[in-house]
Amino acid sequence: MLKSLFLNHLEQNQAWDKYYRVWMSRVNYDVNHKHFHRAFTQILRLTDDIRKRHQEQYLYIPNMCLGLFYSSRNQPEMAETYFRRALKGVDANKEPVSVFNCYLSLALSLSFKHPAEAMACLDSLPKQMLENPMYDSGVLGYRCIIASQQGDRQAFDRYFARYDSIRQHNPAGFNPANLQQVMVCHYLLRNDYKQALAWCDSAAVPQLANQLRLEVFQTTGNWQQAFREIQLKDSMEQADEREVLEEHLMDVTHDIDLLQAEQEKAELRRKQLMSAGLMAATIIALLIAVLIYRYFKNLKLKEQFQELQEARRRAEAGQAIRRAFVTTIFEKLKSPISSLLNYARIFNDPEFKLKPEERSKRYRDIVAAAKNIESLMDPVLDSYSRGDLGITDEEKRVCQDALRSPLQTLIGTAEVIIDADGQLPHDEYMQLRSAICRDAYDVATSTRKLILFSLYGDAYPIPMNYEIGLNEMARTTLNSYDQHFKTQPKNIEFVTDVADDVKITTNMLLQELINCLLDNVVKYATGDTLQLSCHTLTDGSYAIAVSNEGPTIPASDAEHIFVPFVRLSPNEHTLGVGLPLARCLATSMGYTLTLDTTYTQGARFVVRLK
Structure with a gap:
């Protein structure tokens, strides 16, 4: 978990060198613990990741991992192939440690069948790396083992002297990785088989101890003990193989489970896609049906519109x-x-x-x-x-x-x-x-x-081509009003808050509109206060109001009184077109005429000018 978090951190910071080396350490861990299936899967993922990110300069890392993988699987030829590929891909000037590890691993692979080539690989190691006693002692250990395999006693003694000198005089800088093998080789060359067996028993890895004892018994000619060691070796190899196979089987089973889960998800997605496709097809079919319906409806509407246009033309002609x-x-x-x-x-x-x-x-x-x-x-x-x-x-x-x-x-x-x-x-x-x-x-x-x-009465627009002062028009209308013929003559007061220089563009029929309103308020007035007034509204427009003192008109009849030929009382014998005519004239001039239902002292009509 911590290593995964560390990898994520390196990936976010794009520290690719450390990122791939940490990944390589994970692969080496799996190889050393014989988790070969997991290791091989990690190597493939590592290779794909490098190519996906276009970091081809790090391809030597998966090649080294494959070399270690095949070396641990006792396939030295395959290991040699990938170690050589790694050497071709690594930059010796920038990555001396990687070059050192590649040559060392290649030498180990070659030591089984080609010890001379293995020794040549060790001779190719970067010299500056050998200045470190830790690296130098490790290489000397390999040289001792290879010289022993070649039977070169003189070379062995030369390498062993330097190797043992570092072990004796610089134990902190000594590399004990191959100590048991080197010491067994040393005592075998001296025919000290007892000490050789003692060093065999000191090996912590059972397989290594078994291999060393087998070499000792074969050298001494103790074939009975050698046979037992071979049986023990076969037993341990079989146990290792069985353990590897079991783990491999578990990994394969896990992969199969994952594949089945993915297959189930794929099947679910397929069903979802089929459902979505069916729904989409249904929606498309509905849309097509709607489009067809709208097409024919539009055709019908077009025909109706043309009929209405023709009817309107005939109506306008008749009008x-x-x-x-x-x-x-x-x-x-x-x-x-x-x-x-x-x-x-x-x-x-x-x-x-x-x-x-x-x-x-x-x-x-x-x-x-x-x-x-x-x-x-x-x-x-x-x-x-x-x-x-x-x-x-x-x-x-x-x-x-x-x-x-x-x-x-x-x-x-x-x-x-x-x-x-x-x-x-x-x-x-x-x-x-x-x-x-x-x-x-x-x-x-x-x-x-x-x-x-x-x-x-049809409220068709009429031309507005007459300019006059608003107060002047109101006074002129009031002065020419024949109220002397009314059954109850009243004095009509004129009030205004509009300046006398305010002019409006209107039609002369505005006077007819006001006369209709005056006829109504005079006819139904019971008090002495009648008023014609001009006002400035908050939005900057103007209004003309006509009011009286008398019976109020119910709010429910506020629009009914503007209907032609309507009589609110059965005792009336009037024509019933005064207020409707006023409303039609107002509409024709772009004005609005309403009954002020908030006025409670009588009736008040308001003409709002545009």
């Missing part, structure tokens, strides 16, 4: 025809409407005196104007059924009731005065004239509102 028709009627009605308004204003003046012989002509003019209006009302109402408004028969009846009653009263009263031919008493005549005055005004204004509603 244009209706507008032209109503405009023509309006032009014809302007004269009788003006005539009735003028007579109403004149007759409303108590100082105006009309000679008895002139009455017949004047009142015949009033009758003619009233009959002219009456004759053109039905075409105007019929035009609604062909326009966007599309009134019902009941709404048409409401209009006829609101217009015909004052018209017939006006005509009847005027005919009474005409038939009297100036013979009516003055008081009775003045009462009839006052009634004619009110009826003429009501007929004229109601007819005008109905015509305007017919023209602008």
